[in-house]
Amino acid sequence: MTDFRPSRFQILPTVVKNLIIINSLIVLATFVLGKAGIDIADYCGLHYWRSHYFKPWQFLTHMFLHGSYNDVNGTIVHLFSNMFALWMFGSILENLWGPKRFLIFYLVCGLGAAVLHLGVVAYEFKAIEHAFMAYQQDPGVNQFDLFLKQHVNLRGGNPLSVQLYRINEIWQNDPSASLGRESVSAINQYLFGTTYQQMYLPGIYDEATVGASGAVFGILFAFGYLFPNTLLYLYFLVPIKAKYVVGAYALFELYAGIRNSAGDNIAHFAHLGGMLVAFILLKIWNKTNRNHFY
Incomplete structure (x- = not known):
């Protein structure tokens, strides 16, 4: 012992x-x-x-x-x-x-x-990036909905993820709407962040990990x-x-x-x-x- x-x-x-x-x-x-x-x-x-x-x-x-x-x-x-x-x-x-x-x-x-x-x-972000690249080749209402279900959640009330779901809601209600370019831009902002009214909104790449765990x-x-x-x-x-x-x-x-x-x-x-x-x-x-x- x-x-x-x-x-x-x-x-x-x-x-x-x-x-x-x-x-x-x-x-x-x-x-x-x-x-x-x-x-x-x-x-x-x-x-x-x-x-x-x-x-x-x-x-x-x-x-x-x-x-x-x-x-x-x-x-x-x-x-x-x-x-x-x-x-x-x-x-x-x-x-x-x-x-x-x-x-x-x-x-x-x-x-x-x-x-x-x-x-x-x-590794996790690579999967999102590959899915995003594939989506850009064929941006459509069903593909966008699938991308959100697989790669985006509303954890923490991130305004950029909320924006994605708002676009999806509008698109689902009106599938004929031309929201492909807007959806691509919104996903890019969700990943990399964006500046809105002189305030920076962080993307998921900007999430910080803290602690001595x-x-x-x-x-x-x-x-x-x-x-x-x-x-x-x-x-x-x-x-x-x-x-x-x-x-x-x-x-x-x-x-x-x-x-x-x-x-x-x-x-x-x-x-x-x-x-x-x-x-x-x-x-x-x-x-x-x-x-x-x-």
């Missing part, structure tokens, strides 16, 4: 403590800047590389954002859940590995999660990998071994990511990416230091 209690166990070790402080301060800054009309996610959230918002530093900075100034409750819940898990499992790992190795592990898991997430996003899922995996038989208490009552909790999380994230249901704005493959990178790192570290993993 592995003993993860070093001689000087810290309940709130240095890196975990500072990560919690930094993430909390940035959430506070999100609300303060939001009141001034500045959305920090436009600059620091992770964007698809074809978005005009994309910057390389977002692979790192997105890990310290947790929502939008327009959604106070959701942002606070997102922050609390991530920071609670970071403290619960990360504190043990930092005490085990030391601050330097723990910080490297945390950041690499977050970066790996971002890379996998963008890869999945690119990829890195935190890497931490969760590492805990389950190193201490598989440690009991975790579901709802503080039901004891379950850590390896089963991690396995259940991984299966759920895979199922939810593949299902990709409408209204689900959670980056499930980023969570899986964090777990995958954690597994690779643990294998590499264990191989290079067989006698003392930490």
Whole structure:
């Protein structure tokens, strides 16, 4: 049985403590800047590389954002859940590995999660782009309706997606209307965004991903990998071994990511990416230091 209690166990070790402080301060800054009309996610959230918002530093900075100034409750819940898990499992790992190795592990898991997430996003957008190219060859009322059913949803009340459905409604009521060119333009705006009355309306390429969940899922995996038989208490009552909790999380994230249901704005493959990178790192570290993993 592995003993993860070093001689000087810290309940709130240095890196975990500072990560919690930094993430909390940035959430506070999100609300303060939001009141001034500045959305920090436009600059620091992770964007698809074809978005005009994309910057390389977002692979790192997105890990310290947790929502939008327009959604106070959701942002606070997102922050609390991530920071609670970071403290619960990360504190043990930092005490085990030391601050330097723990910080490297945390950041690499977050970066790996971002890379996998963008890869999945690119794959999904490629399907939309191919469907859009095919539609432009033969823009018709039935083809337009099929495109919307397969590739567009009204999640979040995006005005550009609402515009598409308005065009479709008009076209369905009057199939003889010449709306082919208008529909093509509307789809292009839905993808790339547009400027309306001196205000930029973001397209789906401009959607930002924020949160430390990829890195935190890497931490969760590492805990389950190193201490598989440690009991975790579901709802503080039901004891379950850590390896089963991690396995259940991984299966759920895979199922939810593949299902990709409408209204689900959670980056499930980023969570899986964090777990995958954690597994690779643990294998590499264990191989290079067989006698003392930490």
